[in-house]
Amino acid sequence: MTIFEKIATGEIPAKLVHEADDFIAFHDVSPQAPVHVLIVPRKCIPRVALAAAGDGELLGRMLLATRGIAQKLGVLESGYRLVINNGPDAGESVPHLHVHLLAGRQLHWPPG
Ligand code: AMP
Numbered sequence: 001m002t003i004f005e006k007i008a009t010g011e012i013p014a015k016l017v018h019e020a021d022d023f024i025a026f027h028d029v030s031p032q033a034p035v036h037v038l039i040v041p042r043k044c045i046p047r048v049a050l051a052a053a054g055d056g057e058l059l060g061r062m063l064l065a066t067r068g069i070a071q072k073l074g075v076l077e078s079g080y081r082l083v084i085n086n087g088p089d090a091g092e093s094v095p096h097l098h099v100h101l102l103a104g105r106q107l108h109w110p111p112g
Helices: 003-009 053-072
Strands: 016-019 023-027 035-041 080-083 099-103
Touching (some): 003 023, 003 035, 016 053, 023 053, 035 053
Antiparallel strands (some): 016 023, 035 099, 080 099
8 A cells, every 4th residue: 555545544644634535635744835735546546647547537626626725725816836746757756646736935937
């Protein structure tokens, strides 16, 4: 099981922000911005490049949920960035697809 599957089952604690039937959102343990939340499917899709056509609705629901999460955390108006790291060069460290939601400070572009 990946660490995120263990969080999804409650085996490992996390600061949950949102729970849905098929995905959860929780605060990143090592935040890179004042708001840093991970949106994670309960089932393990290793990375976005390995998602199947049938995962499309789940991925869409995860993206659509970011609005409500940003509103809950007070950053809907100031803005937020969504990041998906796919593979070694992108800095992927947990092989379980997750969307980073970063906000609460001016984010630089291009990312490093
Ligand atoms: P990535 O580098 O894109 O694979 O992102 C993995 C993220 O998971 C990193 O930002 C880590 O800080 C975060 N992370 C790892 N373990 C935990 C955990 N137990 N609870 C919350 N976030 C975690």
